[in-house]
Every structure is written in C-alpha cells, then in structure tokens.
Amino acid sequence: MAVPSTDEWRSIAEGFEERWNFPLCCGALDGKHxxxxxxxxxxxxxxxxxGTFSLVLLAVVDARYCFRVIDVGGYGRTSDGGTLANSAFGQALRGGTLHLPPDRHLPGADHRGPQPHVFVADEAFPLRKNLMRPFPGRTLPRERRVFNYRLSRARLVVENTFGILSSQWRMYHRLMEVQPDVVERCVKATCVLHNFMRRSAEAPAVRGAVQGTEDSLQSLGRVAxxxxxxxxxxxxxxxxxxxSAEGAVPWQPTE
Incomplete structure (x- = not known):
C-alpha cells in the first residue's frame, strides 16, 4: 500500500502515452461523492x-482503470479543489515530494525542452505545474480545443473507473446508514478489491499500489x-x- 515509486510513476506515464496518447501523465484525478x-x-x-450528504473519495487512477492513490473522508460540502488541498496527496503534490520522474522531452519534440510529469483533472481543480486542467470557455481557438479534447480523453479514465467501481459494489447505489469512519473503511476496501479484480483479469498482472490511508503520503512531508x-x-x-503539431492524432478536431 505504498505510494508509487518513481519507477512506478514512470510506468503509469508510459501506460497513458500508449493507451490514451497523453505523454508524461502520471494519472487521472477526480472526486466521487x-x-x-x-x-x-x-x-x-x-x-x-x-442537497445530499456525502463523503468524498478523491482518487488518482492509472491508464488501466486501477486506483493508485486514494484519499477518503473529505466533507461533502468541500469543493474538489478544496478536497485536494486538504488531502495528503494534494499537499505532497504541491510540496514536490511525490518523487515523480524527472522532467523529460515530449516524444519527437526535443526543441520544446524538458517538461514535467503531470496529472490530468477537470475544471474543478486548480492549474499547477504538475496538474493540468482544461482551458475555460466555449469559443476557443483550435489549439486550445485540441488540448481540451486530448486532456478529456485521458481524464475520462477516472470517471470510467468510478463507474466500474459503482457497478461492482451495490453499496454505492444507496444511502449508507453507518458512521463516517465505517464508510471510509468500506470505500477503501472496495478500492483495494477493485484493483485485485482488475489485475487478476490481466496477464501479466499490473503492478502498483493503492494508498488506502494517509500514512505513506504523510511520510513524504507536507512542504509548503x-x-x-x-x-x-x-x-x-x-x-x-x-x-497540435508533433503529437497530433488523426481523430482529434481539425477546425
């Protein structure tokens, strides 16, 4: 249950590049009530x-729909961005203590210089050096629309993972009438079992870790x-x- 190591982050990024055409991506981030x-x-x-009551499951997933980091217990009233800021993962990301791989050139684009490894998220999260969110607005130049499309394509992995999780465990379809600490343990257990089932169905198994508690992330430090x-x-x-240049794919928007 350790936080992914530098080599594991690199392996996750390779998966996103291969399956979802988004290089240097270490995971898709989102929250579920x-x-x-x-x-x-x-x-x-x-x-x-x-208008309902909820706990928030904040998760980072890899390209194969497996949870790699989870933070459970955020108050339902808190926004996704606030939940991230309050989480051990968010503070480790902000403090630069996640041990992400060193900056690397985008494939075939050495002239653009080394770029950092990033996570992808929706507009509810802040834009940071290691956290990409879409450009806001409806009427956007083509390059921005292409970026939003490519980011959305990679980010949908986490939404699909939440969908798979909910379809496997019926507790997500009803109100949980137990104490919040029990809910937290149930959610963590289903995330671990979800990974076990996903990896058991693959050959070879996908190696990695799920962060079910904050202990390992806290050990990375909360550097401001x-x-x-x-x-x-x-x-x-x-x-x-x-x-829109070296990394273009045939099916992205052209106008």
Missing part, C-alpha cells in the same frame, strides 16, 4: 451541492511550496502546442 446518512451533530459539513502560476501556464501551453 459517496452518499451517507447525515451524522448527528455535524451541521452542514457533509451537505453537498446536490507556491508553484508559479506562470510556470503552470507555460507547461500547459507547451502541451497545447505539442498536441
């Missing part, structure tokens, strides 16, 4: 934007670091230019 009965004396802490917004924009622009 797990419905619960409102715990007593908690006010609106677990009350979410849908303010990644430059300018650097994050530069990285996204580099990926954007690459997807």
């Amino acid at each position: 797990v419905l619960i009965k409102a715990p007593p004396n908690t006010g609106s802490q677990f009350h979410n934007y849908k 670091a303010n990644n430059s917004a300018r650097e994050a924009i530069r990285v996204r622009d580099s990926f954007m230019a690459y997807f």
Whole structure:
C-alpha cells in the first residue's frame, strides 16, 4: 500500500502515452461523492451541492482503470479543489515530494525542452505545474480545443473507473446508514478489491499500489511550496502546442 515509486510513476506515464496518447501523465484525478446518512451533530459539513450528504473519495487512477492513490473522508460540502488541498496527496503534490520522474522531452519534440510529469483533472481543480486542467470557455481557438479534447480523453479514465467501481459494489447505489469512519473503511476496501479484480483479469498482472490511508503520503512531508502560476501556464501551453503539431492524432478536431 505504498505510494508509487518513481519507477512506478514512470510506468503509469508510459501506460497513458500508449493507451490514451497523453505523454508524461502520471494519472487521472477526480472526486466521487459517496452518499451517507447525515451524522448527528455535524451541521452542514457533509451537505453537498446536490442537497445530499456525502463523503468524498478523491482518487488518482492509472491508464488501466486501477486506483493508485486514494484519499477518503473529505466533507461533502468541500469543493474538489478544496478536497485536494486538504488531502495528503494534494499537499505532497504541491510540496514536490511525490518523487515523480524527472522532467523529460515530449516524444519527437526535443526543441520544446524538458517538461514535467503531470496529472490530468477537470475544471474543478486548480492549474499547477504538475496538474493540468482544461482551458475555460466555449469559443476557443483550435489549439486550445485540441488540448481540451486530448486532456478529456485521458481524464475520462477516472470517471470510467468510478463507474466500474459503482457497478461492482451495490453499496454505492444507496444511502449508507453507518458512521463516517465505517464508510471510509468500506470505500477503501472496495478500492483495494477493485484493483485485485482488475489485475487478476490481466496477464501479466499490473503492478502498483493503492494508498488506502494517509500514512505513506504523510511520510513524504507536507512542504509548503507556491508553484508559479506562470510556470503552470507555460507547461500547459507547451502541451497545447505539442498536441497540435508533433503529437497530433488523426481523430482529434481539425477546425
């Protein structure tokens, strides 16, 4: 249950490049609300934007629909970005202590310089050097639309993983009338069993780790670091230019 090592992060990135045409991607990130009965004396802490009560499962998944890092227990009222900021994973990502592989050139684009390994997420998450989110807006230039398409294609892996998880375990289809700490343990158990079933069906088995508790991530340290917004924009622009040039695929938008 250790946090993925540098070599494992590199293997995950190879999987995203091979299966989803997004190089240097170490995982797709998203949050899932797990419905619960409102715990007593908690006010609106677990009350979410849908009007129900929930705990949040924050997850990073690999290209083969396996959980690699999970953080369970975020309050339903907290946004996805807030849940990330409060999580051990989010603080390790911000502090640069996840031991991601060193920067590398995008395939066939050495002239663009080395780029960092990144995670992909939707617009609910902040843009950072190692966290890519789509460009906002509806009327966008072609290069930005292509980037959004390629990011969405890789990011949908985590949404599909949540769908597979829910279809396997009926507890996600109803209100869980137990204490939040019991819900957390149940969610962690289903994520571990999900990985076991996915890997058992593959040959050879996919190696990796699921972070079911915060202990291993906390051991990486919570170093305060303010990644430059300018650097994050530069990285996204580099990926954007690459997807419309050397990294273009035949089926992406052309107009």
